[in-house]
Amino acid sequence: MxxxxxxxxxxxxxxxxxxxxxxxxxxxxxxxxxxxxxxxxxxxxxxGAIRGQRLDLDHEKLGFGVTVFLGVKLATKGRVSLDDFERAVTAIPEVQTVEHILGLYDYRLRVVARDIADFERVLRRRIMTLPGLGNVEANVLLSEERRPGPIG
Structure with missing residues (x-):
């Protein structure tokens, strides 16, 4: 610190x-x-207090009107499963963030899509084919308010 x-x-x-x-x-x-x-x-x-600068894109204005958070539980665990899953999921362009978490799910993904039909395509063709995938729970983002976190 x-x-x-x-x-x-x-x-x-x-x-x-x-x-x-x-x-x-x-x-x-x-x-x-x-x-x-x-x-x-x-x-x-x-x-290291400032790690870089990021471009904050407005996904909706770029044609991506749906954001879905996925809770992902792996079917099998182990170093190989985690590495294989992470390598494969980060290759999917619609997946904006991949967070390895502790709790009910192993990962939380933020996925953007043009609409619900497009999300279903991404889910069926890309996400459901990921190695080691077990259970998936989807939550559609309705609205978002961002606030800067605490500083010291």
Whole structure:
């Protein structure tokens, strides 16, 4: 864990809201010089507190109107089964996230599709053929509200 001061937390909050902000823009908002803001951002990156920047796509505007979360329980467990499953599921473009979890299911998948018929095609032709697949439970996303997580 990295020790964060108030300024570091303020920088992280600004970047969580808009990862494209420049060091000079952050400096102006926080009353820092551009070099001071840049050094702090660099320190946060080097420490691993900032792992990268991501592009947040609006799947619905891109024609993917359905998001489904799948709870997946493997039929067989073991290192080979996990590796085979993970390798195969990450090759499916409609699968946006693969989370190895503890609980009722072994994995949670976020799957996007154009519509329910398209999701059924992805489910039948791609997901149901995955190695080691056991039980699958689907939950269709109705709405989503995103909030930045806590910072220190």
């Amino acid at each position: 990295i020790a964060l001061d108030t300024t570091d937390r303020r920088i992280l909050r600004l970047l969580a809201g808009d990862a494209t902000l420049s060091a000079s823009a952050i400096g102006r908002r926080l009353g820092l010089s551009q070099p001071a803001a840049w050094r702090r951002i660099r320190k946060l990156r080097d420490s």
